[in-house]
Amino acid sequence: xxxxxxxxxxxxxxxxxxxxxxxxxxxxxxxxxxxxxxxxxxxxxxxxxxxxxxxxxxxxxxxxxxxxxxxxxxxxxxxxxxxxxxxxxxxxxxxxxxxxxxxxxxxxxxxxxxxxxxxxxxxxxxxxxxxxxxxxxxxxxxxxxxxxxxxxxxxxxxxxxxxxxxxxxxxxxxxxxxxxxxxxxxxxxxxxxxxxxxxxxxxxxxxxxxxxxxxxxxxxxxxxxxxxxxxxxxxxxxxxxxxxxxxxxxxxxxxxxxxxxxxxxxxxxxxxxxxxxxxxxxxxxxxxxxxxxxxxxxxxxxxxxxxxxxxxxxxxxxxxxxxxxxxxxxxxxxxxxxxxxxxxxxxxxxxxxxxxxxxxxxxxxxxxxxxxxxxxxxxxxxxxxxxxxxxxxxxxxxxxxxxxxxxxxxxxxxxxxxxxxxxxxxxxxxxxxxxxxxxxxxxxxxxxxxxxxxxxxxxxxxxxxxxxxxxxxxxxxxxxxxxxxxxxxxxxx
Ligand SMILES: [Zn+2]
Numbered sequence: 001x002x003x004x005x006x007x008x009x010x011x012x013x014x015x016x017x018x019x020x021x022x023x024x025x026x027x028x029x030x031x032x033x034x035x036x037x038x039x040x041x042x043x044x045x046x047x048x049x050x051x052x053x054x055x056x057x058x059x060x061x062x063x064x065x066x067x068x069x070x071x072x073x074x075x076x077x078x079x080x081x082x083x084x085x086x087x088x089x090x091x092x093x094x095x096x097x098x099x100x101x102x103x104x105x106x107x108x109x110x111x112x113x114x115x116x117x118x119x120x121x122x123x124x125x126x127x128x129x130x131x132x133x134x135x136x137x138x139x140x141x142x143x144x145x146x147x148x149x150x151x152x153x154x155x156x157x158x159x160x161x162x163x164x165x166x167x168x169x170x171x172x173x174x175x176x177x178x179x180x181x182x183x184x185x186x187x188x189x190x191x192x193x194x195x196x197x198x199x200x201x202x203x204x205x206x207x208x209x210x211x212x213x214x215x216x217x218x219x220x221x222x223x224x225x226x227x228x229x230x231x232x233x234x235x236x237x238x239x240x241x242x243x244x245x246x247x248x249x250x251x252x253x254x255x256x257x258x259x260x261x262x263x264x265x266x267x268x269x270x271x272x273x274x275x276x277x278x279x280x281x282x283x284x285x286x287x288x289x290x291x292x293x294x295x296x297x298x299x300x301x302x303x304x305x306x307x308x309x310x311x312x313x314x315x316x317x318x319x320x321x322x323x324x325x326x327x328x329x330x331x332x333x334x335x336x337x338x339x340x341x342x343x344x345x346x347x348x349x350x351x352x353x354x355x356x357x358x359x360x361x362x363x364x365x366x367x368x369x370x371x372x373x374x375x376x377x378x379x380x381x382x383x384x385x386x387x388x389x390x391x392x393x394x395x396x397x398x399x400x401x402x403x404x405x406x407x408x409x410x411x412x413x414x415x416x417x418x419x420x421x422x423x424x425x426x427x428x429x430x431x432x433x434x435x436x437x438x439x440x441x442x443x444x445x446x447x448x449x450x451x452x453x454x455x456x457x458x459x460x461x462x463x464x465x466x467x468x469x470x471x472x473x474x475x476x477x478x479x480x481x482x483x484x485x486x487x488x489x490x491x492x493x
Contacts, residue, residue: 002060002182005092005129006037006051008067008104009084009121012142014239014314015110016470016478017074018366023083025070028400028419033087037064044396047104047138050171058179060099065091067104071420072314076111085124092128100178101125101135104171107143107158108237108245115242115482119148126152134181134188136174140164141204142237145248150192154181156250158232160216162204163393163424163452177229177252186254188229193249193264195272197236197488198475200247202279204235207451211274218270219249222263227254233267238475239314241482247271275488280448282307282465282473285322289329291462297333297440299459303450308469309369310447311340312422317445318362320370321468323414326443327373332411334441335434337423338401345416348379348405355379357407361416369468377414381406385417387431393424393452406432424449426457447471 011021023031032040041048048067055062066087070076092098103125109117118137125135136155139145141162150156155177157170180186201212212235219231230252236245249267253260288304295302309319317340326334339362347359357379360372385401402418413434421428423444429436436442437457444450447463455461467474475489486492 002058002099004055004060004062005098005101006048006062006064007088008048008069010069010104010106011076011109011117012072012106012140012237012314013075013108013110014072014470015075015241016239017314019074019316021070021073021076021080023080025073026068026080029071030067030069032067034064037067040398041067045391045394046167046397047171050168051102051104051175054172054175063091063095063098071311073420076109076117078111078113081111081113081117085121088121089124089128092125096129098129098133099182100133101129102175102178103135103137105137105139107139107145107149107234108240110240110242116146116148116244119146119152122149122152134178136178138171138174139234141235143234144236144240144242144245145192145234145250146244147192150190150250153190154188155230155252156190156192156232157230157252158234158250160232161206162212163449165392165452167394173230186229188252188254189256191251191253191260191264193261193268194244194246195268196486196492197246197272197275198483198490199236199238200271200275201233201235202277203448205279205448207455208279210279211271211277214274215267215271218267222251225263227257228260228263229254233271239471241480243482243484245483246487280463282463285325285464285466288462288464289325292326292331292441293329295440300457301436301439301442301459303454303458303461304441304443305447305450305461305463306443306445307447307463307465308467308472309445310422310471311420311445312424312449313447313471315445315469315471316340316365316369317420318365319469320362320373321466322443322464323362324370324373326412327375327409330410331441333439334411334443335413335429335436335439336443337415337428338417338421338445339414340417340420342402342418345403345405345418348407348416349382349403351379353379353382361414375407375409377407377409379405380408380413381432383432387427389425390427390453391425393449404432406434422446422449425453
């Protein structure tokens with residue numbers, strides 16, 4: 001019987017964050033072992049679900065030692081990395097031999113002890129399974145793909161959508177290539193190239209025609225060339241200060257042939273040429289607030305995205321600049337998700353539903369991104385912060401934000417959560433009985449993923465970058481010490 005080792009170890013590491021990513025950060029989002037992985041993940045729009053479905057359809061035996069995903073944050077601790085790597089490698093040895101390995105990774109993991117988490121994991125895995133067993137890895141479109149990752153994994157494929165709604169398709173594609181490798185039809189190898197770029201392809205946005213959709217089109221055309229099995233374009237994750245951070249092109253070919261590297265190189269030339277083009281312009285806070293003041297709610301709410309403090313990119317989720325401006329402008333019929341502030345949520349819980357509380361909201365991790373706001377508000381909802389995402393992105397995935405409250409400050413209902421989550425799904429509001437369709441203004445701490453769920457119901461969208469936050473687009477405000485130089489946009493134009 002064909003036996004497949006399936007595991008997941010995902011993290012997008014914002015090395016500028018002061019909050020280290022430990023096992024508790026995984027427990028707060030997703031950390032499952034053994035049979036619990038199938039129980040938790042099957043039926044969801046995710047890679048492990050797709051891997052397991054593929055194995056079931058083929059009659060293959062899947063062994064699943066561990067799957068974990070943590071909200072983007074600071075570097076992964078060495079203890080956490082070792083826990084995942086040891087669990088995966090021990091299973092590879094103790095429960096082996098395996099015919100193939102499928103890993104669900106992010107691709108932008110930096111750790112305390114190594115800046116290439118995925119490369120290190122693959123090196124340890126290869127030491128356990130040897131050089132011959134085919135290994136497929138799936139990556140986020142925001143992966144920082146290193147040469148070591150491409151050398152150690154036979155098959156490297158990344159999402160092709162941002163918002164990421166194609167997790168199942170990409171994992172199924174990777175599994176399909178494993179199947180062909182197992183029959184001996186192909187011998188896949190992966191080839192990656194980067195440019196002198198920290199960021200590019202419009203951060204990978206695929207919601208409007210632009211640099212990313214054009215690069216993906218060129219990548220598709222490569223599939224017609226002999227021996228080309230899969231192609232990917234990654235936008236990279238610029239908030240990880242590592243040597244290889246930045247956009248990349250990946251070509252998976254049949255056999256090792258220098259042509260594949262040349263194809264990836266050519267694709268990167270196109271990515272370089274498009275570096276100044278954007279499909280979305282961010283606006284400063286005061287301009288966004290002026291628009292919000294005149295929003296009437298006809299045709300759906302005006303949706304503001306708090307780009308600079310996106311927990312989906314490692315933002316603390318408690319930056320207050322935008323919320324403070326909303327309160328000062330006395331916006332009405334508005335809702336905001338989420339401020340991550342466990343202490344504030346606890347005060348709301350202790351005082352109870354309907355109570356009026358005075359508290360300092362947000363701004364506690366790094367007040368440079370907006371000091372705590374002294375608010376007086378009414379507790380209009382208390383929830384356990386548990387719900388299932390409606391999607392389309394990651395539909396079916398269970399979320400647990402811990403004790404959560406809705407605090408109504410003036411005309412603004414603020415969702416106050418105990419854990420850090422990017423509000424890219426309407427359930428962040430709806431689980432607390434906030435009907436987003438009835439609001440004039442909706443604010444989400446998200447930079448792009450929210451579009452999958454909110455674009456269909458929004459009358460308009462404004463992406464706000466007030467500069468104050470760990471995910472602001474102002475790269476020159478950060479001190480990079482490890483990335484290769486010179487690089488766009490820090491040194492090159
Ligand atoms: Zn991503």
